[in-house]
Amino acid sequence: SVINTVAGHWSRQWNGTKPRPRVERIFEVMLPRDSRARNTSYRCEDGGSFELQTYHSSQCICDLGVNDAILCDWKSCGICNIIKSSFHAFAFGVAQNSGRYGLGIYSYENPALADRFSTSSTSSPFRVMVVCEVAIANLNGDTSQSRGLTAKGVVDEELVFVSDPAAITPSYIVLYR
Numbered sequence: 001s002v003i004n005t006v007a008g009h010w011s012r013q014w015n016g017t018k019p020r021p022r023v024e025r026i027f028e029v030m031l032p033r034d035s036r037a038r039n040t041s042y043r044c045e046d047g048g049s050f051e052l053q054t055y056h057s058s059q060c061i062c063d064l065g066v067n068d069a070i071l072c073d074w075k076s077c078g079i080c081n082i083i084k085s086s087f088h089a090f091a092f093g094v095a096q097n098s099g100r101y102g103l104g105i106y107s108y109e110n111p112a113l114a115d116r117f118s119t120s121s122t123s124s125p126f127r128v129m130v131v132c133e134v135a136i137a138n139l140n141g142d143t144s145q146s147r148g149l150t151a152k153g154v155v156d157e158e159l160v161f162v163s164d165p166a167a168i169t170p171s172y173i174v175l176y177r
Contacts, residue, residue, distance in 0.1 A: 013111055027069045031086060041166070049136055099159075101154050104162055
């Protein structure tokens, strides 16, 4: 099943100093048509792109997945805001994260690195992570070159950075402990 494939990839990619947590639940994200269209348009620009599966974590102050998979309306819940806006808004309405490459969206091929940014509600037994599909512009027109800097993003040994929210879409929500 797709869920088993997602859980297997998450487990294989986990490379951290702490033991790998156990995946408890996975929910598929159903994107609205306009989000899918923006991402499709982005992927077709500039001679195409290749896609990476990455992981993004943020604070999740609600009980997402404890009883059901309903997204909350709290402005401070990073995970729910990311899913609802397809990375166009983060917690407290912030438009982008900031980091070593400037303002944009940071995600990780290794879920253990994304886990550093996961903060959960005290009433939830789960930590929460978003599985993402990131469109990376072809580097020099070469899809085999998967590391480096482009005008629209960065793929380095630790992280994947994109400045345009149309380049990244949430595809699954992983609950783990």
